[in-house]
Each structure stands twice: as structure tokens, then as C-alpha cells.
Amino acid sequence: MGIMLIMLGLGLSIFAASLIISYLFVLPNRSSYEETFFSGVKNGEIIDDVFESRQKEELYLTSKDGCQLHAMLFPVSKSRKAIMIAHGIKWSLFGGYKYVELFQSLGYHVLLCDSRCHGLSGGSHVSYGFYEKNDLAMWTDKLEQKFGKNLWIGVLGESLGAAAAIELMKQDKRIRFCIADSCFSDLTELCRFQLKAAVKWAVPLLIPLTSRLIKRRYGWSFSDVSPVSNLEETDTPLFIIHGTHDQLVPLQMAKNLYERKKGVKKLYCIEGAGHVGGFRQNPEAYFHNIKDFLRKVEPVNSI
Numbered sequence: 001m002g003i004m005l006i007m008l009g010l011g012l013s014i015f016a017a018s019l020i021i022s023y024l025f026v027l028p029n030r031s032s033y034e035e036t037f038f039s040g041v042k043n044g045e046i047i048d049d050v051f052e053s054r055q056k057e058e059l060y061l062t063s064k065d066g067c068q069l070h071a072m073l074f075p076v077s078k079s080r081k082a083i084m085i086a087h088g089i090k091w092s093l094f095g096g097y098k099y100v101e102l103f104q105s106l107g108y109h110v111l112l113c114d115s116r117c118h119g120l121s122g123g124s125h126v127s128y129g130f131y132e133k134n135d136l137a138m139w140t141d142k143l144e145q146k147f148g149k150n151l152w153i154g155v156l157g158e159s160l161g162a163a164a165a166i167e168l169m170k171q172d173k174r175i176r177f178c179i180a181d182s183c184f185s186d187l188t189e190l191c192r193f194q195l196k197a198a199v200k201w202a203v204p205l206l207i208p209l210t211s212r213l214i215k216r217r218y219g220w221s222f223s224d225v226s227p228v229s230n231l232e233e234t235d236t237p238l239f240i241i242h243g244t245h246d247q248l249v250p251l252q253m254a255k256n257l258y259e260r261k262k263g264v265k266k267l268y269c270i271e272g273a274g275h276v277g278g279f280r281q282n283p284e285a286y287f288h289n290i291k292d293f294l295r296k297v298e299p300v301n302s303i
Contacts, residue, residue, distance in 0.1 A: 005225075011072070011185045018205075018206055018210040018213055021210050022111075022210045022213040022214050022217070025210065026125035026126050026214060026218060027117075027124075027126070027128070027224070028089060028090055028126065029090065030090045030091075030117070030118055031090055031091060031092070033092050033094075033114075033119045033120055034256060036091050036092040036093075036094040036095065036119070037094050039094075039160070040094045040095075040097060040098075042128050043280075045094075045097060045098040046094065046097050046098075051097070054074060054100070055074065055075060056072055056073060056074050056075075057072070057073045057075070058070065058071075058072055059071045059072070059073055059111075059142060061138055061139070061142055062134055062136075063116070063131070063134065063138060064134065064239070064246075065131065067115060067116050067121070067122050067123040067124075067131075067135070068121065068122040069113070069114065069121045069122070069135055069138070069139070070093075070113075070114040070119060070120035070121045070150055071093065071111050071113045071114060071139060071142075072093055072111070072112045073109065073110070073111050073112075073114060073221065074100050074104060074109070074110040074124075075109045075110075076104050076107060076108065076109055079107050079108065079109055079147075080130055080147070080148075080150070080151055080152060081106075081108045081109065081151065081152045081153075081154075081298075082108055082109040082110070082111060082123075082139070082143050082147065082152070082153050082154075082214060083099075083103050083108045083109070083110055083111070083153070083154045083155065083156060083159075084111045084113055084136060084139055084143070084153070084154075084155045084156070084165075085099055085111065085112050085113065085155075085156050085161075086109065086113055086115060086132070086136060086155065086156070086157035086158070086160075086161025086164050086165050087112075087113075087114075087118070087119075087157075087158055087159075087160075087161050088158040088159030088161055088162075088182070088222065088276055089118075089126065089128075089159055089160040090118070090158050091118065091119075091170075092114055092118055092119030092120075092147070093112035093113055093114045093119055094112075094119075095158065096112045096113075096158070097112060098279060098283075099156060100112070102287050102290070102291075106291070108154075109143070109147065111139060111142075111143060113135070113136065113139055113161075115132055115160065115161060115164070116131060116132060116135055117136070118268065125218055125219075127161070127218065127220055127225070128169065128187055129160065129163035129164040129166075129167045129187075129223045129225050129227070130167075130220040130224050130225050131220070132160070132161075132163075132164035132275075133164045133165075133167035133168040133171065135164075135268040136155060136164055136165065136168045136236070137168060137171070137172050140153060140172060140174055140294050144174075151174075152176050152298070152299065153174055153175055153176060153180070154175065154176055154177040154178065154179070154180040155168060155169065155175055155177075155178050156178075156180075156181070156182065157179070157180055157296065158182060158276045159181070159182045159183070159248075159249070159275065159276055161178075162180035162181055162182060162183035162227075163183055163184060163187075163225065163227050163240045165178050165179075165180055165183075165229055166178055166180055166183060166227040166231070166257070167225070168235075169234060169236045169238065169287040170227075170230060170231065170233070170234050173236075175234060175236055175299070176236065176237075177237040177238070177239070177293075177294070177297045178236060178237070178239070179238075179239045179290065179293070180217065180227075180239070180240050180241065180257070180273075181241040181242070181276055181278065182214070182240065182241070182242055182246060182248075182249055182254075182275050182276045182278075183227060183240065183242075183249070183253070183254065183257065184227070184228040184253050185226070185227055185254075185256040185257050185260075186225075186228055186229070186256075187222045187223075187226060187229070187254075187255040188207065188211070188222040188223055188226070189208075189226040189253070190249060190253070190288055191207050191222060192207060193250055194248070197247075200218075202302075207222070210222075211223065226256050227257065228256055228260050231257065231260040231261050232262045234262050234263075235262070235263045235264075235295075236263075237259075237263070237264035237265065237296075238260075238261050238264070238265045238266075238270070238298040239265070239266045239268070239289075239290070239293040240254050240257050240258050240266065240267045241254075241268045241270065241278055241286075241289075242254035242267075242268075242269055242270070242271025242276050242278075243269075243270045243272070243275065243277050243278050243281075244269055244270065244271050244272060244273065245272055245273060245274050245275075245277075246274055246275045246277075247274060247275065248275040249275060251256070251269065251303070254267060254269070255267070264296065264297060266289075266293050266296075268289050270282070270285075270286075
């Protein structure tokens with residue numbers, strides 16, 4: 001009887017923990033739109049007067065599930081190239097502003113996207129790429145509506161945004177290249193890694209139960225988000241960037257993505273960098289590697 005009570009108590013504890021984690025997982029503590037802007041100013045990625053004077057346009061659209069999405073477009077004159085920038089979790093589109101000058105100098109329209117449930121975008125929860133990839137596909141539609149068909153369109157993502165970018169690349173042939181910084185290869189494996197790092201021992205059924213609760217409430221599970229799955233079936237060029245000291249997403253996940261990908265690919269491991277920390281460690285080298293990758297994948301005589 002005592003053993004049965006212990007087992008029952010343990011089961012209830014795991015269920016309660018799974019319920020709490022499922023809510024925290026999809027609704028993490030996010031920084032406000034204003035906070036992310038002023039953080040960018042503080043760390044030198046945004047110069048206030050330059051930002052204000054730069055030509056830009058705020059765009060909105062409604063996703064297929066009724067979520068209002070927000071983005072900011074920085075156009076260039078007479079260009080047939082565009083890139084979408086997808087930020088990481090808890091942040092906003094201002095996390096991608098540091099790329100605007102680089103890509104505009106290379107002739108790209110730059111679209112900074114607020115991920116659902118972040119910045120000025122709506123949404124009930126974060127889905128780690130499951131719904132976000134479809135949101136990016138709709139932004140691709142928007143770019144074609146504004147600038148015409150047959151655009152040369154790429155996508156750059158950081159962390160969660162990188163997962164969404166790879167998932168988009170796998171399903172949408174309009175995406176001509178993808179740059180993924182600090183991307184996880186598989187959400188279930190990431191949860192196992194982070195759980196082990198947090199509690200130091202195995203907790204039976206916690207991850208599958210949490211996944212099932214999310215599936216019942218929001219329509220997707222951990223197994224539905226796996227950038228590495230079927231990656232070998234796409235021939236879209238992929239540039240993977242990862243810090244060697246990333247404590248949130250292990251470097252091995254970047255290597256798994258690289259090994260699975262066929263065709264044109266590049267892996268840039270930044271010694272000593274943490275999660276999405278490569279740019280700040282050495283912006284010049286970071287941009288040099290991006291430009292080198294683009295030289296190899298862009299069409300000859302691209303505008």
C-alpha cells in the first residue's frame with residue numbers, strides 16, 4: 001500500500017510538473033517591443049537617429065489561424081532580391097536590425113519579422129517553428145505582392161527564428177538560401193538536453209507528457225518540430241552558424257544539421273561564442289562569412 005501511494009504521488013507530481021512546464025514552455029517571459037529597441041541602442045546595434053532617418057515601412061498581415069503579424073520593411077531601389085530576418089525567442093524584430101545595413105549594401109530588401117507572440121505580433125503562444133514557418137511563408141507572399149514574382153528570396157534566423165527558417169526552407173521552393181544561427185536540430189532532443197542540464201537526473205515521462213499536453217491544447221507536439229528531419233531532401237543552400245560555448249543549444253546539433261544536409265552547405269563554428277553570440281564577438285568576421293556564402297549561392301548578374 002505504501003509503495004502504491006508513493007507511485008501515485010510521484011505520478012501526480014510528474015503530471016503537475018508537466019502541466020506547469022507546458023504553459024511556461026509556450027508562454028516564456030518575453031521582453032517588450034520597447035525594451036528590445038532600447039537594448040539595441042544600448043549595445044550599439046541601433047543608432048537612434050540613423051534608424052529614424054532610414055526609409056522603412058511597417059507591414060501587417062493576418063495568418064491563416066487568425067494571428068495578426070507585424071514586420072518592418074527596409075527597401076532598396078530597383079532590387080530583385082530580398083531577405084527575411086527571423087529573431088530568437090523572447091525578443092523582437094529589433095534583434096535583426098544589425099543585418100539591415102549589410103544586406104542593403106548587397107542589394108537586398110530587408111524584412112524584419114516579429115515572430116508570433118513577440119514584439120507587435122499577436123498570437124496565443126510560441127510554437128518553436130511549427131506555426132512560425134507558415135507565418136514566414138505568408139511574409140514571402142507579401143514580398144512577392146510588393147515587388148513582383150521571381151524575387152531572389154533568402155531567410156536568416158536566430159535560435160527559434162533559425163528553426164522556423166529551416167522548416168520554411170524545406171517546404172517552400174521560393175526560398176533560395178537559408179542562414180541559421182544557433183539552431184536546434186530537434187525539439188525533443190533539445191528538451192532532453194536542457195532538462196538534464198537543469199535537474200541533473202532523468203525524470204520519467206516528463207517530456208512526452210508535456211508534449212502531449214501541448215498537442216492537446218495547441219495542436220502540435222515536440223516531435224512536430226525537427227529541423228533536421230528530411231533535411232537531406234532539400235537542395236536549398238544552407239549556412240549554419242554556431243558558437244562553440246553555446247549552453248542552450250549544443251554545438252553537436254549544428255553538426256547534426258550540417259551532416260544531414262546535402263548539396264551546398266557551410267558550417268561556421270565561432271570559437272568561444274555563446275548562444276547567438278557570434279555577431280557580437282566579431283562582427284567583421286561574421287559578416288565576411290555571410291558575404292562569402294552569398295557569393296557562392298547568388299545567381300550571376302543578380303540585381
